[in-house]
Amino acid sequence: MASDDITQLADALSKTHVGDGELSYKGLGLKLDDGESVKDLVREIEQYQDLKALRLEGNTFGVExxxxxxxxxxxxxxxxxxxWSDMFTGRLRSEIPTALRSLGSAVMCAGARLTELDLSDNAFGPDGVKGIEQLLKSPSCxxxxxxxxNNCGMGIGGGKILADALTECHRQSSALGAPLKLRVFIAGRNRLENEGANALAKAFQLMGSLEEVHMxxxxxxxxxxxxxASAMRHNPELRVLNFNDNTFTKKxxxxxxxxLRHLRxxxxxxxxxxxxxxxxAIALAAVLxxxxxxxxxxxVSxxxxxxxxxxxxxxxIxxxxxxxxxxxxxxxxGEEGCEALREAMENMHKGDLLASLSDDEGEPDDEEDDEDHENEDDDDESDDCNEDEEDDEISSGNGSPRKDDSPEKPQIPAEMASFLSCPSAEKLLQLGEMRTNLKQHVDASDPHNAADVVLKIASLYSEDxxxxxAVFESIDAVLKKILSGSDLHSYCFLSTLLVMMGLLKGEGKMKKVSLVPGQLLCLEHAVQQEYFHHHHASTLHTVMNxxxxxxxxxxxxxERLSSALKKKCNDQH
Structure with missing residues (x-):
């Protein structure tokens, strides 16, 4: 080691913070290649009694x-x-797993019991995860x-290795009567993609102890x-969820x-x-x-x-x-929308909570092609809001829960099936008292189906x-069922209804109906009923306006519907 390097190291070590069980070489910018170069550092570690925390980040270490x-x-x-974050800058990627394996083996050999391990900003890829695999499985973890x-370039392969290691750690620790209780997991910028996410989700669901997840x-x-999402609901102590810059779309x-409904x-x-x-966004508003x-x-920027x-x-809020x-x-x-949002927040005395709107993209182009939206969501529309999907098992394919145990739908009488397939006023009248049973054949967990039935019935309105x-009785029966469920179900229904009516920009191929006055008059009637709560009216009124x-x-x-909505909203206040 050159004399200049020795001088630099000695100077750096003299500034090292030592105390409270922590030895820190953080951010010293040391380039340490071989055993000779770390001799002084090793001596200092050796002499430090009861070492509880070691900071090596911001330096670069070779294998030796x-x-x-x-x-x-x-x-x-x-x-x-x-x-141990950011400690391999300038090193060959092939060197890093060997160095990590060496450090991990030492921790295991010592019989140490780790509570925190930070290896962020080390671009070690899947092979680097292999370098810490045995450590993660061991009693030390x-x-x-x-x-x-964070920012380790793990990729799909690394994500799977990591998930398997955490699962094995949980299995072994559980067998000893003290299961792994990981609280904070941070793995942003790792190109995990769906396969890596699916693998980790299984481990997260198994642990059930997470408080912060940053991905x-x-x-x-x-x-x-x-x-x-399925895994998160099995972690009831969650405080922080950070999935910024992934692609949720509607589903x-x-x-x-x-x-989120399960996370208090x-x-x-x-x-x-x-x-x-x-x-x-409207679904999140329901959960709020x-x-x-x-x-x-x-x-939700x-x-x-x-x-x-x-x-x-x-x-x-x-x-x-x-x-x-x-x-x-x-x-x-858009400019007017930003101003309306600011005004709404101010009127609620919440104006100081609103972050800057300086990067608003402007109002969407009505002529914008929806093809991209369609390609992003190619699963069956009816899966959107089904509470039965909260099954404990996650399928290994696309992450969709099993539906084996879903209840069988009631048999539809021939007259009812005929009406639902091709509604007419004559068929509705022929149903007689069966009309109130329409609700049994409307799937409230499928907002598209529910909205379609409501609009079809409402289109039969006449002054006769x-x-x-008959139309009002049918509408009341169906809407009372739909709107009496969870806020999430009712808001999913309302947002789908608004998309079909052309009042809200939707996602995918959902066909808009050709509106007739009777449909709005049926909604006017519904708004005045007890089952149509003020917050449902507020949502509808906001979007209509x-x-x-x-x-x-x-x-x-x-105009009549708008007036009824406004009255319902004002009655609440």
Missing amino acids: AAHGIAKVLESKDQLQRCY HTLRELKL PQNGINHAGVISL GTLAMAQA NIQVINFGDCLVRSEG REGLPILKELN FGEITEAAALVVAQA IDKPHMEKVDLNGNCL PETKT KNSDALKSCSGAA
């Missing part, structure tokens, strides 16, 4: 240097926290509480998000919304840059209304959310006393007293 440190760690049985592997920028789309967002301790939700879109009592931060949906989200920040920046509100009564041009062909009926 790592081996030298490993030798001295073999006697450090009190070691608990290894801060049975006590692990925080695992940080931003991993190329995960809705199939992987569904798996992760992924609905799955996460369903999971969530304080931070970061779904920014996840293509939440308007229907997804019925749960998440101590939520502090909500980030850069999600292609339109003005009406953003306003629905804003209205949903009015009763959240702990809220500190709502981020809707980078969406598709007998027909009018922002897209009234879509109802020009039925202007008279639209």
Whole structure:
């Protein structure tokens, strides 16, 4: 080792913080290649009694240097926290697994019990995960509480190896009566994609102890998000969920919304840059209304959310006393929409919670082609909001839960089947008292089916007293069932209904109906009933106000519906 290097090392070591069980060489910028280069550092570690934390981040270690440190760690049985991020800059990728294996073996040899392991910002790829695989499986990690592997380039293969290692660690620790209780998991920027996410989801579900999950920028789309959502609901102590910059789309967002209904301790939700879109945002608003009592931060920025949906989200936080920040920046509100959102937040005395809207994308182009949306979500539409999908098992294929145990649908009488397949006023009247049984044949968990039936029945409206009564009775029976379920179910239905009516920008191929006045008059009737709650009316009123041009062909009926909605909202206040 050159004399200049020795001088540099001695100077760096003189500035090392030592105390409270922690020895830190953080950020010294040392380039340590061989055993000779780490001699002084090794001596200092050796002389440090009761070492509990070792910081090596911000330096670069060769294989021989790592081996030298490993030798001295073999006697450090009190070691608990290894801060080993960014410690292989400029090293060959093939060297890193060997160095990691050496350090891990030393920890195991010492019989140390780790609580925190940070290997972030080490571009070691799948082979690097193999380098820590045995450590993660060993008794030294049975006590692990925080695992940080941010920006390590693990890829799908590394994600699978990691998941298997955590699963094995949990199995072995459980057999000893003290199961692994990992609390913090950080693995952003790792290109895990769906396969890696699916594998990790199984491990997360098994542990059930997570409090923070950070997995931003991993190329995960809705199939992987569904798996992760299913796993998250089995971790009741979750406080922070950060999936920023993955691709949720409608299906992924609905799955996460369903999971959030089970999580009472969530304080931070970061779904920014996840293509939440308007229907997804409305689903999240439903969960905000019925749960998440101590939520502090909500980030749904850069999600292609339109003005009406953003306003629905804003209205949903009015009763959240702990809220500190709502981020809707980078969406598709337009200049007037941004101003409307600011005004709405101010009117609720929540204006100081709203993050900047400086990067708003402007109102979406009505002529925009939906092909991209269609390609992103190619699964069956009816799966969107089904509570039966909360099965404990995650299939190994696309992350969709099993449906083997779903209840059988009741047999549909011939007259009812005929009416539902081709509705007419004559057939409705012929049903007689059977009309109220229509609700039994409407799948409330399938918002598209439910909205389609409601609009078909409503299209039969006429001023003929007998027909009018029959239509209202049928609409009441069906809507009472749909809107009496969870807020998430009812909001999914309402957002689908609004998309079909052309009042909300939707996702995919959903066909818009040709509206007739009777459909709006039936909604006017429904709004005045007890089953149509004020927050349902508020959502409908908000969206209608922002897209009234879509109802020009039925202007008279639209005015009546708008008036009924406004009255319902005002009655609440």
